[in-house]
């Protein structure tokens with residue numbers, strides 16, 4: 001499994017917001033600026049056909065219409081794009097198209113080949129990938145999901161420490177984790193939580209959703225299994 005960190009930052013940083021590309025096929029979350037970020041790196045956007053969304057906040061969904069227009073209007077592709085996300089994701093995307101004055105629901109159905117897969121806690125198999133979703137803790141934002149793909153890669157989404165974050169750590173070899181804060185709260189994980197989780201489960205974390213001050217603390221600190229990298233870092237697991 002080839003992993004590329006398309007974005008490692010939080011909303012108000014010079015880094016792209018949290019976004020991960022897996023095997024050039026699955027993209028997890030689509031913050032504002034994703035399409036430009038992918039094109040800057042010469043990534044073949046046309047190969048991406050599964051979008052996994054963790055929750056509806058703009059720093060995880062804003063570029064979905066731009067992506068779909070790129071595939072169906074610009075590349076004129078006829079292929080099927082699967083969008084997997086929390087219950088309500090279809091409606092959210094139609095609202096985004098509406099807010100941007102792009103296609104309406106009828107035109108989306110007529111011209112775009114999208115399959116919406118709305119989930120909460122599920123186990124699904126798509127194109128030979130086994131995807132398990134977990135409800136996580138993101139303040140008042142409900143539902144918010146974390147994922148484990150192929151019992152290998154964990155993705156926390158935005159979450160504070162909760163039982164399902166521990167499950168994601170238990171079930172994965174490596175975790176791409178919300179690492180927003182110094183001290184975690186009920187919305188985001190902190191360095192204190194990551195220190196606890198990496199030691200308890202003896203797993204490595206790749207940090208994302210980093211605020212600049214948190215990035216500085218981890219970079220200067222001595223954390224063996226809490227890893228901070230720049231946007232576009234690649235690793236194979």
Ligand SMILES: [Zn+2]
Nearest residue numbers: 055057138158
């Ligand atoms: Zn969020």
Ligand SMILES: [Zn+2]
Nearest residue numbers: 057059060158
């Ligand atoms: Zn976020």
